[in-house]
Amino acid sequence: MEDGCNMKKIALFIMSALLLVGCGGSDSGGGKTPIPVDVTGEWELTDITVKSALVGDQTADVYLKFQAGEFTIYQKIGEGRPKVFSGTYSLTENLLSGKYSDGKFWGASYDVEIEGSVMRLTTHGGKETDTYRKSSIPSDWK
Amino acid sequence: MLCVALSSCDKQSEDKLYHNPETSALTKVRNYGDDYLKSDVLVKFASVPDEQTLNSLSDRGVRSIRPLFNTMSGKEELMAKHGLDRWYVAELEEDAVFDDAVAYLCFSEAVSTVEYNAVSRLSEIETKFYPVEQEEAEAQTKAETPLPFNDKLLSMQWHYYNGGNPLFSRNVSANADINVKDVWETLGMGGDPDIIVAVVDEGVKYNHPDLKDNMWTNPGEIPGNYLDDDGNGYVDDYYGYNFVDGGSITWDKEGDTGHGTHCAGTIAAVNNNNIGVAGVAGGTGKSDGCRIMSCQIFSGEGAATSKTQAMAIKYAADMGASVISCSFGTTTPLASDDAYLNGGGSLMYDVIKYFEDPDRNCNPVTGGGIAVFTTGNESHNFAHYPGAMADIISVSAFGPDMLPTYYTNYGPGCNIAAPGGEMGQVSSTKSLVLSTVPKEVESNGHDGGLGSYDYGYMQGTSMACPHVSGVVALALSYAKKLGKKFTVQEFKNLVLSSTNDIDTKISTTEKKDYVDVPIKGTGYHYPASNPLKMAPFYHQVGTGAIDAWQLMMHIEGINTLVAKVGATSWLDLTEFFGTSSVSLTYLSVDVPEETVKSLGLQNIKASNARVYPAVPEEGYAYVQFGRLYLNPTKVGSGKITIRAIGGGDHLGGGSNPPGGMEMSQTISIISREVKSENGGWL
Numbered sequence: 001m002e003d004g005c006n007m008k009k010i011a012l013f014i015m016s017a018l019l020l021v022g023c024g025g026s027d028s029g030g031g032k033t034p035i036p037v038d039v040t041g042e043w044e045l046t047d048i049t050v051k052s053a054l055v056g057d058q059t060a061d062v063y064l065k066f067q068a069g070e071f072t073i074y075q076k077i078g079e080g081r082p083k084v085f086s087g088t089y090s091l092t093e094n095l096l097s098g099k100y101s102d103g104k105f106w107g108a109s110y111d112v113e114i115e116g117s118v119m120r121l122t123t124h125g126g127k128e129t130d131t132y133r134k135s136s137i138p139s140d141w142k
Numbered sequence: 143m144l145c146v147a148l149s150s151c152d153k154q155s156e157d158k159l160y161h162n163p164e165t166s167a168l169t170k171v172r173n174y175g176d177d178y179l180k181s182d183v184l185v186k187f188a189s190v191p192d193e194q195t196l197n198s199l200s201d202r203g204v205r206s207i208r209p210l211f212n213t214m215s216g217k218e219e220l221m222a223k224h225g226l227d228r229w230y231v232a233e234l235e236e237d238a239v240f241d242d243a244v245a246y247l248c249f250s251e252a253v254s255t256v257e258y259n260a261v262s263r264l265s266e267i268e269t270k271f272y273p274v275e276q277e278e279a280e281a282q283t284k285a286e287t288p289l290p291f292n293d294k295l296l297s298m299q300w301h302y303y304n305g306g307n308p309l310f311s312r313n314v315s316a317n318a319d320i321n322v323k324d325v326w327e328t329l330g331m332g333g334d335p336d337i338i339v340a341v342v343d344e345g346v347k348y349n350h351p352d353l354k355d356n357m358w359t360n361p362g363e364i365p366g367n368y369l370d371d372d373g374n375g376y377v378d379d380y381y382g383y384n385f386v387d388g389g390s391i392t393w394d395k396e397g398d399t400g401h402g403t404h405c406a407g408t409i410a411a412v413n414n415n416n417i418g419v420a421g422v423a424g425g426t427g428k429s430d431g432c433r434i435m436s437c438q439i440f441s442g443e444g445a446a447t448s449k450t451q452a453m454a455i456k457y458a459a460d461m462g463a464s465v466i467s468c469s470f471g472t473t474t475p476l477a478s479d480d481a482y483l484n485g486g487g488s489l490m491y492d493v494i495k496y497f498e499d500p501d502r503n504c505n506p507v508t509g510g511g512i513a514v515f516t517t518g519n520e521s522h523n524f525a526h527y528p529g530a531m532a533d534i535i536s537v538s539a540f541g542p543d544m545l546p547t548y549y550t551n552y553g554p555g556c557n558i559a560a561p562g563g564e565m566g567q568v569s570s571t572k573s574l575v576l577s578t579v580p581k582e583v584e585s586n587g588h589d590g591g592l593g594s595y596d597y598g599y600m601q602g603t604s605m606a607c608p609h610v611s612g613v614v615a616l617a618l619s620y621a622k623k624l625g626k627k628f629t630v631q632e633f634k635n636l637v638l639s640s641t642n643d644i645d646t647k648i649s650t651t652e653k654k655d656y657v658d659v660p661i662k663g664t665g666y667h668y669p670a671s672n673p674l675k676m677a678p679f680y681h682q683v684g685t686g687a688i689d690a691w692q693l694m695m696h697i698e699g700i701n702t703l704v705a706k707v708g709a710t711s712w713l714d715l716t717e718f719f720g721t722s723s724v725s726l727t728y729l730s731v732d733v734p735e736e737t738v739k740s741l742g743l744q745n746i747k748a749s750n751a752r753v754y755p756a757v758p759e760e761g762y763a764y765v766q767f768g769r770l771y772l773n774p775t776k777v778g779s780g781k782i783t784i785r786a787i788g789g790g791d792h793l794g795g796g797s798n799p800p801g802g803m804e805m806s807q808t809i810s811i812i813s814r815e816v817k818s819e820n821g822g823w824l
Binding site (some may be wrong): 027035045049053054055056058060062064071073075076077078079080081083085098100102104106108110121123126127128 | 634695698704707740777778780781810813816819820821822823824
């Protein structure tokens with residue numbers, strides 16, 4: 001008798017859990033699969049969390065290029081000469097992750113949102129959001 | 143002790159002169175050694191003296207008093223700023239009683255300082271060069287690694303690029319050099335004709351085939367006409383000036399050694415001209431090398447004096463030099479910078495400050511000049527003055543094994559090290575520094591050097607010094623090209639921060655032994671002590687080995703460092719203080735309040751600070767193991783300034799014992815949630 005009662009409780013718990021999952025999905029995406037985004041192209045770092053947080057004369061100039069699973073970063077953070085990094089990336093269900101050509105992984109994976117010519121990369125599970133806009137990388141950076 | 147007889151002084155005056163240590167006129171005397179001229183003394187007046195004052199002092203063996211320096215048009219204000227208009231030379235009668243004349247001058251209230259005209263001589267270890275024979279030179283045309291210039295002997299100049307060839311040392315250390323190859327090759331930077339380096343030394347052989355195209359020439363002077371065409375007070379100063387004999391530069395008198403020509407070649411022998419050697423700032427073969435000005439203070443057997451040294455440096459300043467390369471100094475141990483200034487160095491210091499003054503506008507980068515001195519060759523555990531002054535760069539020497547040499551001075555007052563070569567690392571002379579020499583002077587060659595090739599080997603801190611001078615000239619050239627500006631002190635900071643660590647090698651090397659090399663015709667052998675214990679040199683040869691590439695990167699500017707939010711993390715300071723950052727002595731870490739706010743810095747405490755020094759031990763950030771530790775809690779940016787000692791473990795200056803130069807770097811930091819291991823943005 002007690003076993004049957006327990007079985008009912010377990011069944012109810014599973015149903016509740018499924019409902020909660022459903023509700024959670026509804027909260028974030030209306031129960032739909034995220035609209036696939038395409039990061040292909042050239043992007044320039046614009047008004048982002050970090051950049052907004054910069055004080056004084058601190059600068060951060062960053063260009064990204066994504067093309068057929070390969071990326072290139074052109075960056076100049078503050079003074080000094082620009083640095084170039086490259087490697088491979090993958091985009092799965094709008095989660096962008098990658099690996100540099102020296103074998104090091106990116107410092108984070110990013111949830112990607114794209115609206116028109118604006119792309120926002122938010123650290124997965126974090127709060128930092130970097131915003132980029134479609135832009136051609138200046139030839140003197142390449 | 144000064145022995146004085148003033149028969150005509152009254153008793154009260156005598157008491158004032160001799161017996162009261164507070165008011166004694168003899169406290170005005172400045173002298174630190176026994177080697178000085180008795181034919182004249184150098185006098186500094188409290189204010190510019192009038193004719194009457196000068197006339198009144200021409201007595202008691204004082205024949206005449208005249209200004210020490212020529213006044214060039216437009217330089218009056220600058221001279222007054224540094225007191226150079228108050229320095230005079232008092233010439234004494236042949237039969238003058240020296241001490242009597244000095245006391246007489248001291249007794250004048252118009253006189254503030256009487257400085258003896260001290261004599262400096264070249265160190266024994268450097269007096270003769272080892273010639274390169276022509277056949278040897280022509281045979282040495284192939285390097286193991288392709289080199290950027292076609293100078294035939296460049297592959298033998300391990301001091302510029304050392305690929306680890308045992309030809310140069312049984313214990314050769316690859317990269318025991320000044321790391322200039324990539325500056326020439328990658329940056330295409332070899333110098334700038336507007337950057338002038340004055341070689342304050344023996345005369346430079348200005349018609350040397352590997353120097354003549356990089357010699358500075360005075361556009362207002364016609365050489366050899368025995369006239370002062372430009373009216374600067376110097377006759378025939380076309381390539382510089384001979385302050386010993388007056389007139390044109392000489393290099394081939396009996397007693398000359400080729401020292402000045404050797405130093406000049408290291409700084410700016412013409413590069414990529416298919417002959418001879420390369421120079422650090424000798425250009426790229428497109429008439430783009432820095433220029434050499436010869437300020438001759440040694441001539442034959444004639445020694446340099448305080449007076450000629452000061453006049454030479456003043457001349458270099460007035461004629462537009464940006465760097466003075468000074469491979470000389472006093473050998474007297476002195477307790478502090480004050481002791482040097484009060485002991486006979488005040489004239490030298492006044493004139494160096496004049497040289498450094500940014501109002502000279504000698505270049506668009508720093509405005510003022512950079513003075514580079516040797517530490518000395520006596521194996522002393524202290525640097526010689528004036529290089530030992532806390533705010534002047536002084537250079538110790540290392541060999542092709544990247545270790546300090548047996549002769550180099552080390553310890554307090556040494557700021558940085560450069561290749562000086564070292565006899566005994568191999569059985570040949572190839573472990574020494576190779577550069578230009580005048581073939582006319584006697585050498586250590588089998589034929590006495592006469593008639594042989596115009597290149598030779600020498601060793602000494604005198605050879606290390608021009609390496610740093612050349613790198614400084616190269617960096618000024620690069621900064622000029624980039625349109626960068628620095629103060630003189632900022633520039634010195636960058637030089638001392640652009641080094642490779644030597645201490646790591648010293649700590650693992652207890653001693654080094656040498657090949658026994660007989661010194662030709664003397665019965666003596668190199669080196670003096672064998673084996674040489676290395677432990678005393680640990681942490682004692684300045685901030686490390688000069689690195690030209692690092693300095694150029696400092697000139698370009700250093701990327702902002704990225705710290706990760708949410709954890710105590712460390713940032714490597716190598717880019718800011720060189721690979722020697724691990725062993726530097728740090729003084730402070732200054733974190734401005736706005737940086738604390740922007741980064742949300744948390745207070746942190748260094749672990750094992752008792753065992754491993756941390757500065758500070760607790761605060762918003764600290765330095766330990768050459769790393770900057772901090773704990774940001776939010777995304778932001780800021781700046782942190784770190785002060786360190788450029789050479790040794792204590793600061794010099796004032797009445798402190800001789801010590802290092804204070805240097806600082808301001809570091810820009812961004813804190814992010816993202817920090818990749820290789821510095822990539824994503």
